[in-house]
Amino acid sequence: MALALLSLLGFGWRFGPILTKILQSKKDPGFDLFPIGRRVRDFVWEVLLQAKVIRERPLAGIAHALVFWAFCAFALVTLNHCATIFGPGFLDPAGRVGRLYFDFAALFAVACAVGIVGLFLRRFLARPKWLGEVSWGSGLIALLILVLMVTYLAAFLVPATGTAARALWWAHTLTLLAFLPLIPHTKHLHLVLSPITVFLSRGGFAEIPPLAGDEDFGLVAGKDLTRLVSLQAYSCVECGRCMEHCPANNTGKLLNPKEVVLGLRGYLNDLGPASEEPLLGKYNSQEAAFECTTCGACEFQCPVGIEHLPIIVGLRRGAVNTGTWENDYGAKLFLALERGSNALGMNTSERDKFVEKNALPLFDGTQEYCLWLGCMGAYDPRGREIVVALVRVMRHLGASFGVMRKERCTGDPVRRLGNDLLFQQLAESNLEALAQSKTKKIISICPHCVRTIQEDWKAYGTPPEVEHHSEFLARHMSELSFVSRHDFSRADSAGKSVGALAPEVSRKEKIVFHDPCYLGRYRGVYEEPRKVAALAGELVEAPRSHERSFCCGAGGGLVFLGEEKGERVSEVRAAELAATGASVVGTACPFCNTMFRDAFAEKGEGAPVLMDIAQLAARGLPESK
């Protein structure tokens, strides 16, 4: 009994401060427990059913799931056992209910034992690099769990009374009591915290929380960490799923999403949630924070509900909003948008010339759709090709649309880099212009614009409805004809498709569609662009596709920040796409398009042709050119 108390004390001694730190962190602005339905659903799916754990790493995931389910199943057993410390248990092993339950638990005990042995072997023999350094703490815990299961099962094999049973009882008890205080000392704290973390998560994906009041500049120091962030920092199980999928981490850069979270944990452990020490310094590197493309692969995969994006963007905000981020390219981007209308620093007369030359109708409030060109669609030669193709298709479909006379950048790169002042200015002026022009629905060729308009502008007003052109095109599939006649092999090495219709070619071209981060993971749109791409050929998939799609490297404002360290993310992905043997790479984002254009141009002859889905759809149109 004394031991039990000691064990409890041990647990509390470590857990107490952690809980305090979490609670002492400032409240999350805009946090609402309701609607609770979503929270319950996520809880059931991710915690009870272990969906994210299994889906990403099936074998190890199932092993873990077995251990987890065993813990759940054992809940009553363990409670009963604890009760026996103080007196009689409440579950009678002789009674029918008791018997049933104990046998039921035994099944799980076997499963758990198998699972834990498997996981032990994986961690200590296979040693995947995602798990980091060999952790003896994990080994100890695994051992304890095994002992718990073995002692439980062994109890079936010996008479209920007698020294053997007694010994097993003691072994089981001691193991339990040893286990309890160890929980908060290791990452096994997730046993307690992660179900709560999943339940309390923000809900959206890569949601950037609003700033709270005049003194809030983002995550500058410990005192800016909110309860959710602190909770998440302590929930990390160090599984490394985030790191495994991070494009920066995979190409030799400093950034490691796992280390970002653990860095916060280290900060909280050492300095606490009230500290004024900058977060970007000893525990987290500013350089790493600015290597993030905001692709979201980390947050998407995290099985314990950690939201990496708000953390990384929060750290960036802390640096940019206080002027401590000194970067020539970043300053150039901000200055270009302070003084001008677009992120590229181009003269708006160039956009006007483009609109005029292609006779694009101007939006006058009467048309159904406002076709948003965006910076790339208005100024980038490749982006313009996409717009021209889309316009052809829209005209063919008889859609009523117009383009704004003037556009200002939606502010996506500024938002992801953490410049709230500039973002507010851009969002507000755009919202006003759109309201004045009576725009109800927007179609955009750029998933970044779509995301920013729909989600990020909400902080400053009510944006019009917005959708990506793949969603629009997918709705009109019946009116777009199947293209079997195009000879995509006649393209020059720059990826520019030349060549007219080749009427006799009937073989199907292989097309690999690259899921843009901001369309796929951010918006959940995977099938619509594929439907459109399938118009022009046979679809093949890259090894990493759908929600595991590997970033092109442009996001997070990085395309504006000059050269990157290590390998180029775009080249890695381009190689992966080319290796599928496809002759066409289908894209749905002008940034992906531009990034791959450069990467394929390096390859020279034999590189696949790059086509946006709008261009693929346009190929099927009756008119020539």
Added chain:
Amino acid sequence: MKILVAIKQVPERDAPVRIDASAKWIEERELQWAMNEPDAYALEEALLLKEKNGGEVIVVSAGPERVGSTIREALAKGADRGIQIVCDDLSARDALGVARLLAAAIKPENPDLVLTGLQSEDVGLGQTGVIVAELLGLPHATMILHVEKTDSGLKVKRELEEGWFQSIELPTPAVLTMQSGGNKLRYATLMGIKKAKTKELRTVSAAELGVEATPTVTLEQISAPKKQKSTQILPGSAKEAAVALVEKLKTEARVL
């Protein structure tokens, strides 16, 4: 060091300028406004000097109400206080008239250094700063890229034609007009804007300064230049096109 920076609010560089009904100025109604870029470099140099040598940076700007936003931008970037000379007929004054306004506001401040941009992006006369020096009776230098404080005053780097530079030493107080590109501009930050809210922005009217506006040079009329910018593709063989290009570059573009 007490540094005074004179800045001008001009139409955004990108803005399409249209001639107004009187044909004497441009249609201002739909324009977006921004800080004149050379003045932004002057402000940046002032802020760098303050960071290095301590002191105060004050900005002054003349113009209608809307000019206040540009002064606040300067405050957000680090200037300590601002003076707005409210004046609705700025475009009707000549450079001397504007300089008189500025000098009248600057004189009582007794600064160690007055910085301003080399020229404005709208009218581009490039004289206001120099005339202010004359009105204040201070030594001056133009086309400055870099300013350093020395024991005897200042040492500045001046740009000359054809890629040459020159160092000039001069005593303080002095007036310098700054060339663009000598330093790296800083972006406006949220923190800067919040701090700017508590900084002093004093307004004074042209009348209070006792400066009248009779110009010695008037802008009679504005018109669109005869040739519009379009791409000229030079035809013919390589040799013919090359010769034609050189001719155009010499006589038309005047860059050779």
Added chain:
Amino acid sequence: MSGILVVQEARKDRFFQETLAAGRKLAESTGLTLEAAGVGDSNNDLFVNVTGPPPGGAHAIVHPLLETYTADGFILAFQQLIRKLEPDYIVFPHTYQVRDFVPRLAARFGQVLIGDVTAIEAGPLFVRQLFQGKLSGSYRHQGDGPCFVSIQSGAFRSDSPVGGKTNIFQFVPEIDATQIRTRPGEPFRGSAQTVDLGSAQRIVSVGRGIKDAQNLPLVQELATALGAEIAASRPICDNGWLPMERQVGSSGQTVAPKLYLAIGISGAIQHLVGMKGSQCIVAINKDPDAPIFEVADYGIVGDLFEVVPALTEAVKAAKQ
């Protein structure tokens, strides 16, 4: 004297001829006589190689304190000369030096310099560019005081030579050393080590069209002939054919020279954002649809391996 005084700046002979041409235009429309002035020794050939009908007289301003240019010195000298001659118009070339001292000189007379004039129309009205060249403005001088004008380089064609002799008068102003408050140093070039494309006046830039590193000398020759810096788009620097400091574009440098020649560059946005501020853009590319032509002022559609040597020839010939 009344009349028009045309001012000469040392080592700017061609500009002087142009300024004289402008002065003559003004003389025509006002009926005033033309004279010249300049700082320098009356014995040197300051005014000897005048083209066109010579000015009535020329005034050489001579003083030891004027040997090195200072604003204070020159203002004092010209101020005294102007008080003596009382011209109606004083016409300068629009140089950095003039921009440095003439506004202040004019202010001393309660005047404003009408600078960077590109045309003189009846009135006289002086035309200059506003809003970065988007509009032109016509200025008129008011009142009785002298009118200060400066002329843009190349705006007026210098006239063809006509013989004649000019009377040269020496003028010695009164200047005290204490009146000169600035101490200028010797002119120097930017550091030879680092490549400073940002301040280059002329740039010849090469792209993928060059195909191979061994073709670079072709372009280098053109750059040398033009007195230009050589630069490149990213792929060239990636291949190591030129150092990274010579890269122009979104991940390299941003440049705004007077003349930018884009050779074999298609005009992708990453490159455009680095050079679109150039005053005059010339594109040479064999693809007539290359996006670079959209932003170019002049273009040649052709094989750069033919065009570039031809251009080098033409540039060298024009220098004669």
